[in-house]
Amino acid sequence: MTLPEAKDLSHLLSAEAASRKSSPLKSAFKYYGLPGMTFLGGGLPLSDYFPFDKISADIPTAPFKNGIGAQVTKEDKTVVEVFKKRELNDPAIKDIELSRSLQYGYTEGAVELISFLKEHTEMVHKPKYSDWNLISSVGNTQSWDATLRTFCTRGDNILVEEYSFSSALETVHAQGINTIPVCMDAEGIIPSSLAKQLDEWVGFNKPKLLYTICTGQNPTGSSLTAARRREIYEIACKHDLIVVEDEPYYFLQMEAYTTDLEKRNQRHVHSHEEFLKAMVPSYLSLDTEGRVIRLDSFSKVLAPGLRFGWIVGQEQLLERYIRLHEVSIQCPSGVTQSLTNGLLQRWGQSGYLDWLIGLRSEYTHKRDVAIDAVSKYFPTEVTEFVPPVAGMFFTTAFDASKHPKFEEFGKDPLKVENSIYERGLEEGCLMIPGSWFKVEGESNPPQPKVPTTTNPNLIFFRGTYAAVPLDALEHGLEKFGKAVKLEFGL
Amino acid sequence: MTLPEAKDLSHLLSAEAASRKSSPLKSAFKYYGLPGMTFLGGGLPLSDYFPFDKISADIPTAPFKNGIGAQVTKEDKTVVEVFKKRELNDPAIKDIELSRSLQYGYTEGAVELISFLKEHTEMVHKPKYSDWNLISSVGNTQSWDATLRTFCTRGDNILVEEYSFSSALETVHAQGINTIPVCMDAEGIIPSSLAKQLDEWVGFNKPKLLYTICTGQNPTGSSLTAARRREIYEIACKHDLIVVEDEPYYFLQMEAYTTDLEKRNQRHVHSHEEFLKAMVPSYLSLDTEGRVIRLDSFSKVLAPGLRFGWIVGQEQLLERYIRLHEVSIQCPSGVTQSLTNGLLQRWGQSGYLDWLIGLRSEYTHKRDVAIDAVSKYFPTEVTEFVPPVAGMFFTTAFDASKHPKFEEFGKDPLKVENSIYERGLEEGCLMIPGSWFKVEGESNPPQPKVPTTTNPNLIFFRGTYAAVPLDALEHGLEKFGKAVKLEFGL
Numbered sequence: 001m002t003l004p005e006a007k008d009l010s011h012l013l014s015a016e017a018a019s020r021k022s023s024p025l026k027s028a029f030k031y032y033g034l035p036g037m038t039f040l041g042g043g044l045p046l047s048d049y050f051p052f053d054k055i056s057a058d059i060p061t062a063p064f065k066n067g068i069g070a071q072v073t074k075e076d077k078t079v080v081e082v083f084k085k086r087e088l089n090d091p092a093i094k095d096i097e098l099s100r101s102l103q104y105g106y107t108e109g110a111v112e113l114i115s116f117l118k119e120h121t122e123m124v125h126k127p128k129y130s131d132w133n134l135i136s137s138v139g140n141t142q143s144w145d146a147t148l149r150t151f152c153t154r155g156d157n158i159l160v161e162e163y164s165f166s167s168a169l170e171t172v173h174a175q176g177i178n179t180i181p182v183c184m185d186a187e188g189i190i191p192s193s194l195a196k197q198l199d200e201w202v203g204f205n206k207p208k209l210l211y212t213i214c215t216g217q218n219p220t221g222s223s224l225t226a227a228r229r230r231e232i233y234e235i236a237c238k239h240d241l242i243v244v245e246d247e248p249y250y251f252l253q254m255e256a257y258t259t260d261l262e263k264r265n266q267r268h269v270h271s272h273e274e275f276l277k278a279m280v281p282s283y284l285s286l287d288t289e290g291r292v293i294r295l296d297s298f299s300k301v302l303a304p305g306l307r308f309g310w311i312v313g314q315e316q317l318l319e320r321y322i323r324l325h326e327v328s329i330q331c332p333s334g335v336t337q338s339l340t341n342g343l344l345q346r347w348g349q350s351g352y353l354d355w356l357i358g359l360r361s362e363y364t365h366k367r368d369v370a371i372d373a374v375s376k377y378f379p380t381e382v383t384e385f386v387p388p389v390a391g392m393f394f395t396t397a398f399d400a401s402k403h404p405k406f407e408e409f410g411k412d413p414l415k416v417e418n419s420i421y422e423r424g425l426e427e428g429c430l431m432i433p434g435s436w437f438k439v440e441g442e443s444n445p446p447q448p449k450v451p452t453t454t455n456p457n458l459i460f461f462r463g464t465y466a467a468v469p470l471d472a473l474e475h476g477l478e479k480f481g482k483a484v485k486l487e488f489g490l
Numbered sequence: 491m492t493l494p495e496a497k498d499l500s501h502l503l504s505a506e507a508a509s510r511k512s513s514p515l516k517s518a519f520k521y522y523g524l525p526g527m528t529f530l531g532g533g534l535p536l537s538d539y540f541p542f543d544k545i546s547a548d549i550p551t552a553p554f555k556n557g558i559g560a561q562v563t564k565e566d567k568t569v570v571e572v573f574k575k576r577e578l579n580d581p582a583i584k585d586i587e588l589s590r591s592l593q594y595g596y597t598e599g600a601v602e603l604i605s606f607l608k609e610h611t612e613m614v615h616k617p618k619y620s621d622w623n624l625i626s627s628v629g630n631t632q633s634w635d636a637t638l639r640t641f642c643t644r645g646d647n648i649l650v651e652e653y654s655f656s657s658a659l660e661t662v663h664a665q666g667i668n669t670i671p672v673c674m675d676a677e678g679i680i681p682s683s684l685a686k687q688l689d690e691w692v693g694f695n696k697p698k699l700l701y702t703i704c705t706g707q708n709p710t711g712s713s714l715t716a717a718r719r720r721e722i723y724e725i726a727c728k729h730d731l732i733v734v735e736d737e738p739y740y741f742l743q744m745e746a747y748t749t750d751l752e753k754r755n756q757r758h759v760h761s762h763e764e765f766l767k768a769m770v771p772s773y774l775s776l777d778t779e780g781r782v783i784r785l786d787s788f789s790k791v792l793a794p795g796l797r798f799g800w801i802v803g804q805e806q807l808l809e810r811y812i813r814l815h816e817v818s819i820q821c822p823s824g825v826t827q828s829l830t831n832g833l834l835q836r837w838g839q840s841g842y843l844d845w846l847i848g849l850r851s852e853y854t855h856k857r858d859v860a861i862d863a864v865s866k867y868f869p870t871e872v873t874e875f876v877p878p879v880a881g882m883f884f885t886t887a888f889d890a891s892k893h894p895k896f897e898e899f900g901k902d903p904l905k906v907e908n909s910i911y912e913r914g915l916e917e918g919c920l921m922i923p924g925s926w927f928k929v930e931g932e933s934n935p936p937q938p939k940v941p942t943t944t945n946p947n948l949i950f951f952r953g954t955y956a957a958v959p960l961d962a963l964e965h966g967l968e969k970f971g972k973a974v975k976l977e978f979g980l
Contacts, residue, residue, distance in 0.1 A: 015666065016666065017664075020660070023657055023660060036918045037920060038965060038966025038967075038969060038970075039957075040919065040954050040955075043954050045956055046959075047793075049558055049559055051558075051845070052549060053549065054547065054548040055545065055547045056547075058543040069536070102795035104789075104794045105795060138820075166513050166514060166515055167513055167515075171817040174506050174510045174813075299594075303542065303592035305588075305591050305593055305823065305827075306825065307628075307819070307820065308823075326660075327635065327664065328632050328635040329632050330631050330632070331797065333628075333796060333798075333823030334794075334796065335826045335829055339542070339545065343541060362539065392535075393533060430521050431531070432531050464530050464531070467529075467532055467535070468529070468530065472528055479528060480528075
């Protein structure tokens with residue numbers, strides 16, 4: 001089957017991105033390495049002067065039979081060794097020798113690592129158009145910054161979930177770009193609400209980009225269903241939107257929550273196929289026009305400090321990112337690339353899936369402990385929650401109007417929220433007030449109000465089960481539950 | 491002696507930089523790690539799931555008695571080992587354990603590495619005001635991008651050397667910022683010319699920033715004398731300019747070129763003090779007001795692929811960079827930080843100076859070979875050159891009016907330049923035409939012309955002695971010399 005090509009979306013580029021030129025020096029580089037040609041063109045240091053002769057790493061051996069968090073022992077240890085000189089590396093393994101990874105390099109990322117990730121992407125997302133590509137970044141935060149520079153100009157409006165990651169919003173606001181919130185419910189963006197907003201848009205400066213953390217959303221913990229993704233993608237096509245899916249938590253999808261302990265023990269994926277099938281379809285997998293920009297990262301699945309992410313989208317748009325990266329970050333760390341590629345080449349695609357399955361199992365268990373504790377310690381009379389199916393976050397919501405001081409607080413739900421936050425601190429547990437993630441922003445001229453069915457007195461708190469040992473997690477939630485009871489006089 | 495504080499220069503910030511806010515989540519982080527507090531605030535993965543248990547590197551042992559390019563052998567090898575768990579690391583060495591470097595981290599850079607670089611900066615530059623600081627970046631290209639975002643807005647004018655690094659210019663132009671060239675001679679920027687330009691500036695939008703590669707300039711190979719630096723710094727103070735010194739080549743300063751072989755063998759620095767004294771004073775070292783932003787990097791002294799640079803300047807301005815980095819690059823790679831810090835801690839300040847002295851010696855030798863070959867193979871009748879005292883580049887200049895086809899080419903020096911470039915390629919040696927680095931740009935309204943004493947028919951080519959083995963370098967220059975002779979009919 002031949003796949004169609006992406007649509008030409010170059011009209012959506014920012015002035016900055018459209019104006020980027022290739023370096024004139026590039027035209028000289030075609031002579032580099034030609035037989036008989038002495039190339040005195042580039043200011044590259046000789047690799048003889050790189051003070052790293054070999055780097056190595058101890059990593060666990062796939063398929064991680066004792067779990068991914070188990071201590072690495074002599075028996076199940078794999079050693080990644082990467083030498084400076086190409087000829088010293090194992091010819092059977094596609095390593096990135098240090099003389100290359102530590103030199104000025106390919107802005108797109110080293111070919112071995114990028115090939116691995118492309119194969120992985122093909123396996124997981126099966127893109128539906130032919131000219132998609134994948135380039136490296138130094139993590140999703142930077143990918144998002146680069147995305148804004150590529151599509152937006154000061155004064156533009158973009159669409160974001162009505163609660164969103166505050167750091168991602170700050171990236172937007174400092175660039176003088178305005179955020180227009182899109183209504184959400186417990187499952188994420190409400191498609192009909194988004195459609196209405198765009199259909200009834202007043203004035204020029206209509207948003208051309210939707211930013212969404214659709215799986216394990218930060219801060220709400222919600223995950224968008226496949227059906228909603230399809231609806232939203234259709235809306236994006238109709239209104240010529242770029243869809244940016246920021247998906248660091250995609251592989252932290254879990255088994256459904258159940259209180260039935262017997263069922264709980266039976267839940268798990270049995271094979272790579274089952275695992276891949278259990279994944280919610282990404283926007284990338286639905287994209288036929290090349291209007292999805294997918295931001296992916298090792299931060300939540302291997303380690304944040306690697307500072308390695310990747311961007312998937314149509315080639316023609318990614319070329320503009322490469323021009324930007326050439327004159328900003330250049331490329332991710334070569335040490336990161338040699339070691340991470342070394343790890344992936346030794347695990348193989350299959351071992352990497354084993355690792356991701358291991359993560360799924362760990363996060364499922366953590367989520368279970370958190371939700372069990374919320375059920376046990378929080379007062380059911382006032383607490384609402386939806387067990388998350390992906391990500392690091394869960395939320396607990398309360399009807400502020402049931403708070404004894406609601407009248408005294410002038411019926412301001414935010415005052416109730418703050419009172420609970422403070423009481424939580426007194427009892428010794430910190431969860432983040434939902435209002436801290438609330439997206440503010442109105443276009444000029446203002447748009448018609450989109451009706452919402454959400455209870456305006458509903459407040460919520462974001463907690464994480466990712467960062468704390470399980471006993472501390474349970475104890476913390478006991479304390480927060482007590483704070484809530486005290487607040488509501490229960 | 492108590493040093494004065496930097497001047498408040500916050501009026502020079504860009505709209506983007508001035509508007510950056512701290513994340514509201516920061517206010518919660520003060521509760522992190524408090525006794526009795528369960529912190530469910532942050533989405534950090536547990537370090538148990540980082541698949542790197544230990545990383546290590548083989549590095550040469552200071553003081554590098556066989557030279558810095560020598561093959562590392564068993565006898566003079568040092569092994570850097572950094573474990574995930576803090577308690578497994580050697581307590582006598584200030585390593586950055588992987589559980590920290592691979593976690594979300596300090597945007598400023600890991601404290602051990604930053605402290606080392608601050609101590610080094612104090613030793614080399616001895617800043618003259620008290621509240622200077624140093625933060626990490628992912629290399630000078632990104633530091634320069636961040637600097638532009640911090641001080642400039644679309645439509646601004648900035649001052650740059652009339653020939654400059656094309657990639658740095660592209661960073662400027664894509665942001666919609668205009669470059670105003672400053673006249674240079676063989677020693678770099680001509681201070682009187684700069685003064686005249688600013689004194690006679692017409693209209694608003696006067697430049698507020700000077701970008702300069704003052705040591706081993708790219709592409710001219712020139713190095714600015716201490717006297718000129720002082721003059722230019724005074725001009726910057728008078729006209730309220732930020733001075734950005736982009737100094738990747740600062741430690742590629744060399745011994746003076748001499749054809750006297752006996753003298754040549756006697757030249758070298760004998761001690762750390764002599765070495766430090768031989769360095770040309772940086773703008774940072776002259777700065778009393780905190781208006782210098784210094785961009786430094788490991789790219790030319792250790793390896794480009796580390797993607798680690800640092801920015802030195804007054805604390806109040808660097809705080810704005812940190813806010814930018816928090817929502818873009820976050821921080822340099824933790825693998826890079828753990829290994830590079832591991833190397834530096836094992837070498838110590840003294841060993842690092844030994845390494846830099848080794849580099850000085852290597853580059854002096856390479857430069858000598860290049861200049862010897864130019865003297866030997868290029869026709870003296872038409873060739874002008876100044877042996878560089880720093881950096882990776884040398885230039886050879888020619889009077890285009892002496893070219894036999896000058897009249898036929900319509901007296902266009904660029905046609906002569908291109909003809910020589912093409913002939914070089916035919917003979918098998920590529921050097922980059924100087925005009926490729928020429929800065930274009932005029933302000934609106936246009937400024938009065940600054941008179942220049944430079945011969946308008948002088949064209950030049952940039953070569954490098956950094957990237958090629960010495961025999962190939964000599965052979966290449968023989969070929970290019972032949973091309974020049976053929977072109978000029980000599």
